[in-house]
Amino acid sequence: MPVSIQSVIGGEAQAYRALADSVSSTLRVALPGIIQSFDPDTVTCVVQPAIKGSRRDASDQPVSLSLPLLVDVPVVFPRGGGCTITFPVQKGDECLVIFSDRCIDFWWQNGGVQEPVDPRQHDLSDAFALVGPQSQKEKISNISTEALQIRTDEGQAFIELRQSGEVNITSTLLTVNGNLQVNGEIASTGDQVAKGVSQLGHVHGGIQSGSSYTKGPQ
Template identity: 30%
Template sequence: MKELIQAALAEVNVCLPGVIVAYDGKTATVRPAMPKQLANGQTLVAPQIVQVPVCWPIADGGRAMVTVPLKPGDPVKLNFSQRSLENWLSGSDQAPDDPRQFDLSDCFATPVMRPGPVADTENVCIQYGPGTIKLAPSGDLTINVPTMTVNAQQTTYNSPVTVNGLLTYTMGMQGSGGEGSSISITGGAQFEGGALTHNGKNIGSDHKHGGVVAGGDESDVPV
């Protein structure tokens, strides 16, 4: 009886570490990371499994999603369904046509599962290459990236903003209202190109005061 049970269990697939062979953004070709050991002590090379659905955290009808790029050799966790998935993958929730159970062909892949990488034990951390995003228990957010590009119709900051590096703008700059709405600049200011105006009046380098005699001062202006 024990041998019969062991023989039956040997054909049951539940969960295995796997490796990505190829990935097209929807399904993957994978292989179990470990070979199968037979009852006589021999090992059987794990076969490749094709068209394996790759599962990601997805919600709100697919509008909310978290994914990572998968490359050949990346580790995944393989889960094997207790029922045939063919009908379900084609969009049907009806009973499966095939009675097979825990078969290698009815496999899900879940990235990315492998012990070993040293994790940040204090913060919620997202890392890819040299870029990191860290959220501390205090709620403070730190972003470290070589370059950051924000494409938004409008960006609003409801807090003071400090810029420690060079501030460059290409589409003009304007502001109005608020307490202490004047601009204070410590150090020199250099303006190049275009007219410098105040309340619609030119106060740039080509602005001249009428009635001032060359070489004179305000006392030279006739009353």
């Protein structure tokens, strides 16, 4: 019995669709993820992809499935010119996982320009984690629309840089380890204490009339 042109075209269309589905289902670009653990020594993390994947069952129907944990994922901190901004990475933090065009194994181990050790492309094995994207459930609030801030999530402590050039620091305690030089005036609404001696509450000994100087503060 001859096969109709429509059947041939339909069969080819199904084959092309199956091929396209197969390619697109394994092509990875970017996904939100959830940090499961962080290793500060290797600067890598384990990530659970936060969007499920899919496959087709025996009847060619899509079936949802959880993607596997991504291990040894390099964490991207802002870095350049010998300086790095780091922050604690904790279990439950949300992140964006991006996938390299080619295998990153040799580059990750040795840096520099490397040959890909494997022909895989856009694979789950070649991910980088950008920590910071926020779902509505986990988003922070009270974001300043007037200044750059480095802040805690709750906003109780922050360093703020304004367009005017002002820098504001809000903190329960500010500690400076090292020498401090100020080229300009210092205004204070509170006391200053140097080696246990209060500027506001200290007294001077050896006071006498005449042109003598007092002793140092006590």
